[in-house]
């Protein structure tokens with residue numbers, strides 16, 4: 001064993017045969033300071049992760065699978081970096097509850113690991129107080145299971161909080177006799193529209209409007225490599241951050 005291998009952090013990937021999981025396995029494999037010790041997918045035994053001595057697990061599975069995986073990690077003292085979507089306030093509270101019993105364990109959950117996407121969300125939250133209207137349009141590949149995206153849901157919540165802080169009421173909207181769904185989903189008072197089309201990867205526009213002007217903030221991931229610097233940053237940092245960290249923002253400061 002080389003000196004490099006002795007000090008490399010041991011990483012397991014869940015959802016390893018998925019679109020993101022495959023990319024994460026490649027990225028971990030290519031990082032000199034990380035060692036891919038377990039690649040687990042549907043039907044594989046999670047104990048492979050423990051047997052391989054993984055210190056950090058990366059989860060890109062499904063909203064249905066992720067909670068069981070995460071509880072397993074916390075119970076086994078393995079740090080977790082989670083990109084899988086579907087984290088409601090209730091789910092986050094549950095994770096905090098598990099972590100309370102394992103004070104040394106760190107969990108990072110981020111709806112989007114793209115640096116540009118994180119900035120897009122920050123810029124949108126900053127702009128929110130100045131515009132009476134706001135709508136989010138997220139666009140993804142058609143094999144995505146969830147809608148709206150985790151990124152769009154998170155963005156809507158940030159915008160809603162900023163609007164509430166600024167004392168803004170509901171965005172003006174005189175629509176009547178709607179065809180169901182025509183105005184998108186309502187997330188904390190923010191309309192979110194989900195587009196699915198072959199050729200897309202992951203894209204989002206936040207459209208703000210006020211008298212005589214609009215502001216559009218747009219982010220595009222054209223390739224899943226865009227998420228890898230954020231994922232690797234979280235893998236390297238998670239052990240130094242016991243408890244739950246939501247979003248990549250705290251790791252970029």
Ligand SMILES: NC(=O)C1=CN([C@@H]2O[C@H](COP(=O)(O)OP(=O)(O)OC[C@H]3O[C@@H](n4cnc5c(N)ncnc54)[C@H](OP(=O)(O)O)[C@@H]3O)[C@@H](O)[C@H]2O)C=CC1
Nearest residue numbers: 015017018019020041042060061065083084085111112113
């Ligand atoms: N935070 C971020 O930056 C990003 C988040 N995502 C999110 O990551 C998740 C995965 O996306 P994507 O890679 O495109 O999806 P895929 O469907 O391509 O991959 C998910 C993989 O997880 C497997 N899987 C299902 N259940 C389990 C389980 N219990 N244990 C281990 N593996 C399991 C699936 O197997 P099978 O197909 O057999 O069910 C599949 O191989 C989604 O929630 C997506 O929204 C995606 C991109 C970026």
Ligand SMILES: O=C(O)C1=N[C@H](C(=O)O)C[C@H](O)C1
Nearest residue numbers: 085111112144149150151202
């Ligand atoms: O499923 C995807 O592809 C993506 N999922 C995440 C989300 O739901 O926000 C992140 C990114 O949009 C890609």
